[in-house]
Amino acid sequence: MGRCGDTRERLLAAAAALLRENGYHTASVEALCRKAGVQKGSFYHFFESKCDLAGSALDYAWQQQKALLARDFAPAVPPVERLVRHFDAVYREQLALRARYGRTLGCPFYRLGTECSGAHPEIAARIGKIIAAYRGYFEGALGDAVHAEPGLNGDPVRLAHWLFALYQGLLEEARICDDPEVLRQLPAAAARLLGGGRSESAAFAAEVAGDGYVAGVVN
Amino acid sequence: MGRCGDTRERLLAAAAALLRENGYHTASVEALCRKAGVQKGSFYHFFESKCDLAGSALDYAWQQQKALLARDFAPAVPPVERLVRHFDAVYREQLALRARYGRTLGCPFYRLGTECSGAHPEIAARIGKIIAAYRGYFEGALGDAVHAEPGLNGDPVRLAHWLFALYQGLLEEARICDDPEVLRQLPAAAARLLGGGRSESAAFAAEVAGDGYVAGVVN
DNA sequence: CTTGAATTTGACCGACCGGTCAACTATAAT
């Protein structure tokens, strides 16, 4: 029944990369096909439209992201250290992306979500769900943390919400200013936010101090 | 010497509105001209390119934003209340924009900065400066606050950086999820972040309690 | 009134966009 191939997956991978690098509008269907080594006709055999591909590519990217998250947020790791690990991984990823693509790319989901809100509500809704799932990892870690760490209190869901916003806010700044170093403030900022519940800056600060981060002001 | 008119300013105003609503790519030159009531030839008489207009429109929007900031951050207002006022003003503005345009638009500078980083580095650089200036208002307020409020300590510049990231992170979420109510968490989140310096949640919490905000979880 | 520069007009351009399509090819089942 026809040629068996990985055409569809190559399109998804190419789309995930190109959408992240160039955004929805700038990544043309022709460029997508070229990158995937596929003719335009094949493209429309597997996907109804460019919008359809973008949606599927987002799911594709989220599946990959989940693998990384599963590693950073492994239950065996102490809860606050999970967050520190993830922040470090994201910082390193942005450095690598900058080396490869010549500039800081930030979060692919927020990138497309910001661009597509309005023109493509279906994509925005899809991204909203991904973001909620992403934030769920923060909630899980903080839920464990409030039980394990004596100096940390408050509603884990709310704390996760705020920490996630702080995290994404710095990531967006890193993209716009093309400066990944902004992200190095993340652990210190998180310590301040999380440690603000009661007395001293809690376990997070100790965690931060033991890591490779420099707490100095960057910007 | 030719007709005197407000053509240029009408183009700037139309661009500021359309770019905020639709973003750089979706706001076509033709649509810009239609909205401004100007022919395309006139457009290119006053601006070298669409990119040129976008840059000027950003400056135009920033001038207007500064007027609002001057009101919220008036020196006569107690420093932490300046922030609370601004957060409230932004929340109300997003509600109004949603009523007018049918969806939550978020911050125009982050919107264009996210979209244009890469394709239009000059615009991104311009936005970077605007963002730094915007954050300067936070720095001023927090600089005053650490002197005035006994329960608030830490480097005002760093605190402003983090608070601004948290603020923009929530704004982006509000845009993507089309839900301005997210912003109502801002005062409580800010209180947690700022109050985390030493003991209790400091003056910010009291400020928050006295306002029209509801601290309940929204999402 | 004449001149000359600033402004305005709208038709026009080539390029590219997302998307279509009829023909063609490779595979698997019969």
Place this chain on the structure above:
DNA sequence: ATTATAGTTGACCGGTCGGTCAAATTCAAG
């Protein structure tokens, strides 16, 4: 070998994009 189906090809479509331009119009100065 035949057939049915899945996959592939690349020319092609109408529309829109950002941008150009020669001509027309309006004003202020002389």
